[in-house]
Amino acid sequence: MLTLYGDIRSGNCLKVKWLLDWLGRDYRWIEVDILTGGSRTPEFTAMNTAGQVPTLVFADGRPLAQSNAILLTLAESTSLIPVDDYDRAVMLEWLFWEQYSHEPYVAVARFQRAYLGKTAEEIEARLMERGHGALARMEARLSEPGREWLAGTRVSLADLALVAYTRVAHEGGFDLSGYPALRGWIGRVEAAFGIV
Amino acid sequence: MLTLYGDIRSGNCLKVKWLLDWLGRDYRWIEVDILTGGSRTPEFTAMNTAGQVPTLVFADGRPLAQSNAILLTLAESTSLIPVDDYDRAVMLEWLFWEQYSHEPYVAVARFQRAYLGKTAEEIEARLMERGHGALARMEARLSEPGREWLAGTRVSLADLALVAYTRVAHEGGFDLSGYPALRGWIGRVEAAFGIV
Numbered sequence: 580m581l582t583l584y585g586d587i588r589s590g591n592c593l594k595v596k597w598l599l600d601w602l603g604r605d606y607r608w609i610e611v612d613i614l615t616g617g618s619r620t621p622e623f624t625a626m627n628t629a630g631q632v633p634t635l636v637f638a639d640g641r642p643l644a645q646s647n648a649i650l651l652t653l654a655e656s657t658s659l660i661p662v663d664d665y666d667r668a669v670m671l672e673w674l675f676w677e678q679y680s681h682e683p684y685v686a687v688a689r690f691q692r693a694y695l696g697k698t699a700e701e702i703e704a705r706l707m708e709r710g711h712g713a714l715a716r717m718e719a720r721l722s723e724p725g726r727e728w729l730a731g732t733r734v735s736l737a738d739l740a741l742v743a744y745t746r747v748a749h750e751g752g753f754d755l756s757g758y759p760a761l762r763g764w765i766g767r768v769e770a771a772f773g774i775v
Numbered sequence: 776m777l778t779l780y781g782d783i784r785s786g787n788c789l790k791v792k793w794l795l796d797w798l799g800r801d802y803r804w805i806e807v808d809i810l811t812g813g814s815r816t817p818e819f820t821a822m823n824t825a826g827q828v829p830t831l832v833f834a835d836g837r838p839l840a841q842s843n844a845i846l847l848t849l850a851e852s853t854s855l856i857p858v859d860d861y862d863r864a865v866m867l868e869w870l871f872w873e874q875y876s877h878e879p880y881v882a883v884a885r886f887q888r889a890y891l892g893k894t895a896e897e898i899e900a901r902l903m904e905r906g907h908g909a910l911a912r913m914e915a916r917l918s919e920p921g922r923e924w925l926a927g928t929r930v931s932l933a934d935l936a937l938v939a940y941t942r943v944a945h946e947g948g949f950d951l952s953g954y955p956a957l958r959g960w961i962g963r964v965e966a967a968f969g970i971v
Contacts, residue, residue, distance in 0.1 A: 628912050629872060641861055645875075648867035652860070664848070665837055671844035676825060679841075679874045716824050 581606040582636040584623070586613045588694065590686055590743030591646040592633040597772050598653055598739060614694060647674040650736045659736050666731030673729050673737035681717075684710035686744040689751030699752050707752065714748065714758055717741065721760035727767060734771045742768040777802040778832040780819070782809045784890065786882060786939030787842040788829040793968050794849055794935060810890060843870045846932045855932045862927030869925050869933035877913075880906035882940040885947030895948050903948065910944065910954055913937065917956035923963060930967045938964040 583599065583606055585592030599606050611617040611632050619630045627634040627644045635643045635653075643649055651674070654660055661667045688706045691697040720729060729737040746765050749755060755762055768774070779795065779802055781788030795802050807813040807828050815826045823830040823840045831839045831849075839845055847870070850856055857863045884902045887893040916925060925933040942961050945951055951958055964970070 628915060629876060631876075637861070643861075643864050643868060645868040645871035648864060648871050651867055652864040655860075664851075665833070665839075668839050668844060668848040671847055672839060672841040675841035675844050675871070675874055678871055679878075680825060680827075682875075683879070719824060 580638055582609060583607070583633055584609045584611050584618075584626075584636070585633040586611055586617070589613070589632060590747065591682070594646055594739055594743040595633045595635065595649050595653075597743075597774055598650055598659075598736075601772050602653065602657070604653070647678060647736070647740055650674070650740060654736055658733065659739065661731040661733075661735055663731060666735075670730035670735045670737045674740050677737075677740045680709070681713040681741065682744060684713060685748050685751060685753065687751075688753070689744065689747060692752055693750045702752065710748070710751065710753055714745070714753060714755070714761060717745065717764075718758045718761045721764045727764070729764075734768065738764070738768045739772060742772075742774070746774075776834055778805060779803070779829055780805045780807050780814075780822070780832070781829040782807055782813070785809070785828060786943065787878070790842055790935055790939040791829045791831065791845050791849070793939075793970055794846055794855075794932075797968050798849065798853070800849070843874060843932075843936055846870070846936060850932055854929065855935065857927040857929075857931055859927060862931075866926035866931045866933045870936050873933075873936045876905070877909040877937065878940060880909060881944050881947060881949065883947075884949070885940065885943060888948055889946045898948065906944070906947065906949055910941070910949060910951070910957060913941065913960075914954045914957045917960045923960070925960075930964065934960070934964045935968060938968075938970070942970075 581599070581604060583595060585596065585608060587610060596608065611623065613632060617623065618632050624630050626636065626642045629644055631644055633646055633649060635649050643652060661670055684706050688702050688710055691702055720726065728734050729741060742765060745761065746769065777800060779791060781792065781804060783806060792804065807819065809828060813819065814828050820826050822832065822838045825840055827840055829842055829845060831845050839848060857866055880902050884898050884906055887898055916922065924930050925937060938961060941957065942965065
């Protein structure tokens with residue numbers, strides 16, 4: 580059986596959980612509280628020297644980290660990875676962009692406000708600017724005529740990876756009322772994966 | 776023919792160039808000076824709304840961004856992507872880790888020192904600490920008995936992606952003398968790809 584070490588408040592962990600549920604896979608969830616150093620214990624870092632959640636452990640005991648690497652591995656040969664070469668490439672582009680240009684702003688601002696208790700004024704202006712830049716880029720993409728999903732013509736891992744922190748962006752102080760296409764897309768992705 | 780828009784000083788761009796050369800692909804390199812806003816012009820952002828290099832344009836005119844997404848797409852069905860499921864998953868893990876936990880520190884410190892002209896004292900302490908943390912993690916990995924490459928048993932995209940900024944880490948003030956396994960690995964990866 581698969582074992583997933585994760586913090587239930589973390590979008591990076593939840594996206595893996597949602598995929599496992601969607602796939603109907605049998606797995607065990609082990610809660611790791613990152614705020615109290617749960618991912619920095621000797622036991623944890625023996626498994627993942629990066630000290631990060633999520634970390635998936637296969638039935639044979641071998642570990643795998645990095646949320647989007649886990650998604651790509653678990654979703655292999657499913658409809659969540661486009662068969663078309665270009666669509667698949669674009670899906671990969673969104674996965675890397677998510678970790679480089681979206682998560683470090685949208686998720687970090689949310690973490691600081693919702694978990695560290697910072698006020699709006701205590702959040703670095705750069706986080707909010709870049710977070711809004713990322714949301715605006717998604718809004719433009721999803722406003723293209725006929726575009727329902729980020730990559731290709733059906734729901735893919737790009738949508739799953741990006742929805743994780745976008746749907747809770749308001750907890751980081753990002754007002755989504757100015758992003759109507761994004762809000763419509765969030766609803767579609769939640770429905771596709773049964774995210775409540 | 777393929778067209779690669781890149782800044783020749785950027786490791787993210789060079790890794791794609793090295794792969795194209797290794798594959799023997801025919802391509803055109805178009806230099807984009809990121810310091811003078813070359814990736815933020817209306818012409819450029821019409822191609823990549825993220826305003827980032829590298830951006831690859833296929834023969835049919837369709838663009839693809841994010842260095843590691845480009846690597847995965849161009850290297851498909853080559854020996855640089857392990858056939859073994861677990862090795863391939865681990866390769867993906869290193870690709871995402873590179874962009875999240877290595878590049879934002881090692882490459883950014885180098886950029887600030889080598890291109891913006893900052894002194895060692897002007898570099899945020901956090902960048903250096905986290906950069907050294909990333910290098911130490913690679914050193915530990917490459918010090919495992921018999922381990923020559925980051926993922927699997929032969930050179931892969933993980934090595935190519937990680938070597939790009941690791942080999943020039945000293946330009947960001949990271950002294951590599953304390954990382955002997957890393958230095959040996961850099962030499963192996965450079966030899967494997969003919970990087971000079």
